[in-house]
Amino acid sequence: MAVSDKQPLVIVGGGMAGAMLALLLRRHGAGSVVLVESHPLTLPETPPLTPSFDARSTALSAGTLAVLDELGLGLAIREHAAAIGTVHVSRQSRLGLTRLSAQEEGVDQLGAVVENRWLGFVLLGALFSDDAITVRAPDALTGMRRLEYGYQVSLSSGDTLHTPLLIAADGARSKTREWLGISARDHDTGHDALIANLSLASSHEGIAYERFLNEGPLAFLPLPDQRFALVWTGPREQVAQWMAMSEQDALAQLQARSPAGAPRLTGLGERQRYPLVLTESCAQVVPHGVVVGNAAHTLHPVAGQGFNLTVRDLQALASTVGGSDHPGSLRTLQAFASRREKDQALIGQASRWVPELFRVQHPLFAHSRQLGLVALDILPGLRSGFAKRAMGL
Template sequence: MKQYDVVIAGGAMVGACLAIALDELTQHQLHIAVVEAVATDDQQHPGYDARSIALSHGSSRLLDSIQLWPALAKVATAIKHIHVSDRGHAGMVELSAQQLAVDALGYVIELAAAGEIFHHQLATRPQIDLFCPAKVEDIERTQSEALIRLNTGKRLRTKLVVAADGALSHCCDLLHIGRNEHDFEQVAIIANVTTAEPHQGQAFERFTQHGPVALLPMSQGRSSLVWCVEPQQQARIMALSETQFLAELQTVFGWRLGALTLVGERHCYPLILRQAQRLVSHRTAVIGNAAQTLHPIAGQGFNLGLRDVMTLAEEIAAGVARGADIGLPTVLGRYRERRLPDRQATVAMTAGLVSLFANNNPALVAGRNLGLMTMSLSNTLQAPLLRRAMGQVKR
């Protein structure tokens, strides 16, 4: 039975980030295990599939603090301009990196490219052991430690278990950490598209009566599409030919990037807000999508998860520095207290935007468009939204 200081269940971006952050912030003092169910070089790895993620400006700075950003920057596409609009109405907001005197408002990274970088990091850090492919099959907690059994037969002992194994966390289920769910009654269709006009680093969020449509700038002139539709539209839209799909998307999105010319493989998934009922338990912490899974509106999911990672890593490093047992409430309680306000505010913002822009009540339509137009003229009104969008959030 191997002894570890921390065992992280889940080795995609959030779990890998935590392992690296712990290694960096404790100056390689901890022995860390990462348990990942799917081989990271598997093209079907759900954490490193065809999707892209939007990284806020603040997230890039957090990644830089743990020596990850230089490698990720090479596969990142800068977001120089954000255009937010409501289809069929006049209200809109435009934000630019130039007006805010920053290099970029954020970045877009393909998960497959990120996967290679994280896998290399995990494989080359002596204090991190990667068990992959392997699954956590059982967790037994005593007062002084947690005992973990993997499906490979290996057994691990640790002071702290971290659940970073995604929205339907098996670890949370094993530990009886419940989750609350809210179905947005929308489905996200994701794909990569090519446009006739170069995107020039522009990101678009367009609200329609059925849900938001986002196009984020990618490498090679492509854009990453997230198209939210009603569930009853899913089968029809997924069955469209490429030409039909592009024509329907063109009608919804408009012509701001000229004609939509190509679309890659399409994927879809239901949009459900999931929140773990507890962020900590005895010798357990919950982070990333295991802690909360958000609607993709405003691209907050990974950025919120990364703030979980960095806060937990900071509290563990502080505990190590003072000789504390990192699995006890003296350490984990601080993580929970620091994360709750940001978590609640980000969930409220994303869920609120979905409700506001999916509602066709004439009074709400008029109000939100007046709000968008007013916000476009007022730096004071823009500021709170902008701070959260750029990841400039207190942890």
């Protein structure tokens, strides 16, 4: 049986990347989309409007907010997000810092930070509101067969789908990527990220702080209701010690590392740790198959670029294949990959090398880093270019 190009596009993985892609594909002309997710996907009867002290969050760049605006979701996201008006970048125990300002860049905000549960609620609401998007959850791929014009995929529910384009969005350990015959490289940095929320004695005033320490970057990201989202990275053994500390001791350690002028920290929520194992697929496209999101690349959390890079990928993929008569053709998919190559390489390299550079203790490198931060602070053109890249513009 030949697969028709009028068959639905199939996305495996119903996380933020998969959900965003389904909506973008429809926005760009895809006739129908099937989203397959192994976990249940249901809209809560009551919207998660009350902030949770232990909820995880995501930093959205101005570029990502523009994509959400395109989908008609930006206003809903902003209603329960904290705007980033300034990004304050500094180095512990060294002179030199820089500030990126929304006002200087002529934008309303550099980005925003939103709790994942609210972002997920808004995305799911949009998915279930589109009759041309079929959500199969819980369900999972159990097998696939390559046909002349696409794939036949078998599901755990017993159903069979035919598609001209199979999209792997099922995370860094993607089984769909493996079945497409695409391998991946893992780089274990030996570091972990500690994630938590912090309560503050005063308003953060929309300032996000990125502080480079000897052990690794420390980020305080503004959240609604006088809170910070914390991303504290360091060697695995040290993160284990931070995890084992009492709340009072951990707060004291964080306060000692905080940049001057940041609000005083008053409370620390539930701590979670994640190994910083960076994954990169050895290819992103094959005939009638493509990998996106963490299945394609995972980044160091420095500067919060991972999800925002993915959104730029999804936007490019949707605009390339959404209205195409042959969305799975290798020529079409290679056009998408070529569009994204430069941005992915630049952001990927920066996320790997910036944390390493700031950990080097040789005086020459320390002096160069100091000069770099000073240069960013006193040269508006250089600072603006850096800000536009960070905003995804």
